[in-house]
Amino acid sequence: EAQVTQNPRYLITVTGKKLTVTCSQNMNHEYMSWYRQDPGLGLRQIYYSMNVEVTDKGDVPEGYKVSRKEKRNFPLILESPSPNQTSLYFCASSLLLAGGEETQYFGPGTRLLVL
């Protein structure tokens, strides 16, 4: 089954304690991305990756890091989490099809609370 998986699904942590949210896809997609969703703001892109070792900033990259050492994995790293990073996080992956269609598959989300 084609899917994007995220772990953990729920996380409560304290300010300053480094954490990593993992994301994995089994569709051999080149493109992967991280978003955060906050009430009234929709989804905002944090970072994205076009392929292994190729990453770039989205709209709200401050306080986050990513790495793309393997095609299937795209972890999101919060080196020193702060309360304003409390949010719902989504990972997504996509394959650009021959006709130009883009189907971006989203993971189930990770709800993070930073105290």
Next chain:
Amino acid sequence: GQQLNQSPQSMFIQEGEDVSMNCTSSSIFNTWLWYKQDPGEGPVLLIALYKAGELTSNGRLTAQFGITRKDSFLNISASIPSDVGIYFCAGPRTSGTYKYIFGTGTRLKVLA
């Protein structure tokens, strides 16, 4: 900067009614994407539009790419309870890139 404004923000409708929502931008988009997010889940792509004026259907859903390239519309015909959720428009900030911007969403609630 670029923003995508969705209207309405939320709506209650009766089952069986048709629904219309739109998405507008201050700048031109070359691709419009419409997603639906069910409660507790990630967004799912409904329709993708690539040409100005394009009209595309997916079952009871129909979306249009505005002629000005600054807007897009989504219509749902004969709504049913499972249509409840949040509908997002989205597009790449720069054509040919994967720097996506999402609208703030239209929350749809269907009364049986």
